[in-house]
Amino acid sequence: MVKKQLLFKNNRIYWLDCLRTFVVFLVILGHISLTYESSSSRSGWWIVSDPLDSDFINLLPLILDTFVMATLFYISGYLLPFSIKAKTTIQFIKVKFRRLIIPWIIAVLTLLPAYKIIFLYSRNIPQENWTTYFHWNTIWGQSWLWFLPVLFLFNMIYLIISKIDTTKINFIKFISLGGFFGLIYGYFIDYLGLNGWTTSLLLTFQNERLFIYFLVFLAGIQSYRLKIFESSKINIHREMIIHSLGWIFLFIYVVGSIYNIKGSIYNPLSQQNYFISNSIDKLIIRLSFLISLTYMIYFLVFTFKNYLNNKSRIWDVLNSNSYLVYVIHLNILGVLALVIVNINLHPIIKLLTLTISTILLSNLVCSLSKKLKQRFNGYKLIKRIKLPVVFNVKYTYRKTKKARPI
Numbered sequence: 001m002v003k004k005q006l007l008f009k010n011n012r013i014y015w016l017d018c019l020r021t022f023v024v025f026l027v028i029l030g031h032i033s034l035t036y037e038s039s040s041s042r043s044g045w046w047i048v049s050d051p052l053d054s055d056f057i058n059l060l061p062l063i064l065d066t067f068v069m070a071t072l073f074y075i076s077g078y079l080l081p082f083s084i085k086a087k088t089t090i091q092f093i094k095v096k097f098r099r100l101i102i103p104w105i106i107a108v109l110t111l112l113p114a115y116k117i118i119f120l121y122s123r124n125i126p127q128e129n130w131t132t133y134f135h136w137n138t139i140w141g142q143s144w145l146w147f148l149p150v151l152f153l154f155n156m157i158y159l160i161i162s163k164i165d166t167t168k169i170n171f172i173k174f175i176s177l178g179g180f181f182g183l184i185y186g187y188f189i190d191y192l193g194l195n196g197w198t199t200s201l202l203l204t205f206q207n208e209r210l211f212i213y214f215l216v217f218l219a220g221i222q223s224y225r226l227k228i229f230e231s232s233k234i235n236i237h238r239e240m241i242i243h244s245l246g247w248i249f250l251f252i253y254v255v256g257s258i259y260n261i262k263g264s265i266y267n268p269l270s271q272q273n274y275f276i277s278n279s280i281d282k283l284i285i286r287l288s289f290l291i292s293l294t295y296m297i298y299f300l301v302f303t304f305k306n307y308l309n310n311k312s313r314i315w316d317v318l319n320s321n322s323y324l325v326y327v328i329h330l331n332i333l334g335v336l337a338l339v340i341v342n343i344n345l346h347p348i349i350k351l352l353t354l355t356i357s358t359i360l361l362s363n364l365v366c367s368l369s370k371k372l373k374q375r376f377n378g379y380k381l382i383k384r385i386k387l388p389v390v391f392n393v394k395y396t397y398r399k400t401k402k403a404r405p406i
Contacts, residue, residue, distance in 0.1 A: 077220025141199035246295030
């Protein structure tokens with residue numbers, strides 16, 4: 001009974017909300033690491049490019065990019081059946097549109113122009129014509145906001161396929177099939193020369209990752225359908241094997257990627273630099289990427305479910321802010337990076353300072369905005385309901401006072 005109370009909070013899975021918040025923090029860390037990595041390409045598109053950089057920091061975005069966004073898609077997939085319960089199709093679409101598309105519209109019309117303002121200011125470049133500040137006219141497209149419309153698209157696809165019964169496919173078989181199709185998809189994209197990003201007015205996505213993210217999203221839904229988190233049994237020997245193999249494959253992916261791309265994390269497998277041969281190296285790196293992605297999601301889920309499933313007021317606040325923190329963090333990051341850009345500190349110290357301050361300030365902004373919203377709503381409520389009562393009291397008082405004999 002205690003375990004169940006810890007697992008659920010207000011019809012939500014407590015540890016899964018905590019995990020999502022933690023992954024959002026990892027997204028922030030990954031974005032901040034781009035400010036201090038030694039790759040020369042970041043200066044052409046990243047919000048602030050600090051002249052002090054570090055080769056060691058290059059590892060952070062390489063590792064985090066393996067699993068952070070995939071984990072967010074997995075969590076979203078797992079929670080999706082909860083949100084669709086007791087809703088009609090129209091109600092579900094309206095809820096997801098309000099949750100994902102309206103914030104996206106506001107953000108691309110406000111935060112993305114602010115991104116370019118900070119980008120130009122940090123490089124002492126004069127501000128440009130206002131029409132160039134929107135995502136359809138910039139080289140970085142929607143930048144970090146790409147996640148919202150893509151997640152909305154995945155939700156709409158789920159509406160179409162939700163009636164398909166997949167409960168007869170066990171989870172290991174489901175993951176294996178997903179890995180196989182993901183591997184084939186990667187080769188298909190590479191064969192057609194479609195590696196890279198597609199940018200458009202509505203959708204921005206990484207071509208070689210889009211289908212893989214959708215498979216991970218489906219894996220989250222399948223996890224819910226098969227109720228794989230309800231078992232509390234831990235097989236120590238099995239866990240040791242899984243964790244050992246997982247970290248080995250992550251190491252293979254990182255080393256293979258660094259060797260193949262000569263230190264650049266932006267154009268995987270683009271350099272003619274191989275351990276064995278072009279085709280075999282691609283197979284090893286893609287396979288190790290898929291296994292690493294799967295393992296890191298498993299590792300995070302296993303850790304939070306079994307060891308970080310305790311109620312905490314701090315987690316409650318952070319969890320309630322996590323979505324808005326994801327939306328606003330990059331502009332706050334850019335402003336704070338500008339503040340310390342000319343301070344002569346080691347890049348790792350700058351990275352840690354900027355990570356902590358961005359997380360704290362982003363959550364502070366979110367909490368303050370919620371309080372202002374509550375106060376505004378309270379004001380409207382008083383105006384609508386309580387003012388007539390007050391008015392009647394005052395009116396009665398005046399009438400009584402006026403009628404009193406002198």
